Amino acid sequence: MTTFYQEFQKVFLSVDCIIFGFDDNKLKILIGKRQMDPGRGEWSLYGGFVRNDESVDEAALRTLNELTGMRNIYMRQVGAFGSVDRDPGERVVSIAYYALINVNDYDDHQREEHGVEWVDIEAMPPLYSDHKDMVGKARKLMKEKIKTEPVGFRLLPDLFTLTQLQRLYEAVNGEELDKRNFRKRIKEMDFIEKTDLIDKKGSKRGACLYRFNRRTYNEFPNFKL
């Protein structure tokens, strides 16, 4: 293979993952204490380096899979973070990605083995390097996305109650919603199907369980919340 660009400098390229979860009516992200230098012991996003035989997106998926063992994770790019001094040792440019997972699908032992924890996004500790900026931008993008595309379901179990769904949107938007107006809008979306199953965990009376029907959505994609 010919080398075309000898005169230019190369950089290390990494990916960092903002992994969102929803639990206890709160939006959470998965962070851990860095186990490597530089920055050992500081709270940090989970990341990895991009290899030469994989795309940047593939590197992010691989990294997510390494951490969670999960596949088919919803993931979107947040952007490139490229300050000169963002890594204290070497020039490392990082591409941030956010992911949406259902916390119940993530095995707790695997989580502990990797030394990561679910942390309430409203009560995040200081983070390593520019990771706080990454989280901020990821959150903003996710908030916009979840308004216009049915991706919020990725944060919930397959079966969920309308109150759970409402609490999710409240956590993401940072404001309370009116129960009746919220349910009115849900009713208009045929792809949010009522099942005949009842959830008894959340209340004494029990609440109907719903599911997202992707088929129906694809036929008539008119999501708006």
Added chain:
Amino acid sequence: MTTFYQEFQKVFLSVDCIIFGFDDNKLKILIGKRQMDPGRGEWSLYGGFVRNDESVDEAALRTLNELTGMRNIYMRQVGAFGSVDRDPGERVVSIAYYALINVNDYDDHQREEHGVEWVDIEAMPPLYSDHKDMVGKARKLMKEKIKTEPVGFRLLPDLFTLTQLQRLYEAVNGEELDKRNFRKRIKEMDFIEKTDLIDKKGSKRGACLYRFNRRTYNEFPNFKL
């Protein structure tokens, strides 16, 4: 300096610029025929490589300045493009940026020296590598941005008519707008100031010239179009 990451591979990192302009009631971008291998002769965005002593954002600004001689250009990151084979020769990951400039501010001789042209975005030729994807994403992001932040003025002269402003929004949104409704909304925005100057170029009767007042906007930032 210590090397922490010896085991990982480095990549070339470039920036590519989607430079939007507005002329002849059409949204345009600045592209040129590649003067280097690989891809010599193909239509391409203007780009450059990231140096180790500058941030990625700085590299984009430097590249924009190299091409246009302009400073204080409005510029936002589009994202990282990192397919393995996006560059036929070497592994090059590129960070795309879009910029908004007023075509009148760009010296035509300088433009010709760099061999770039303003091309109607609705009639773009095929572009080198993944540049078409970059343009698509840039356009989508710009379209969203221009709805909620007063950045469209960057594409117009300091003094502009309401018809010019309307044509700009029509070009970006890809649909015609109602003149009366459009002007009603403009009137509500105090930071779009009517001057007592008249433009006689666009019509026989003459149209009032307006300007964007950033001070007023900062006091009461309520833009929405």
Added chain:
DNA sequence: TCAAAAGTGTTAGATTTACACCCATGA
């Protein structure tokens, strides 16, 4: 004198928001 762009208000319909009570159940 006429073609071409500038400028100007009103109304119907659609959307959004505010709001309060009864129900079923487990503790």
Added chain:
DNA sequence: TCATGGGTGTAAATCTAACACTTTTGA
């Protein structure tokens, strides 16, 4: 029996969208 969350409809207010004619002037 009572505390807790589940479930339901209406009306006012706001926002959006549709629509047509007069003015000015250079060619």
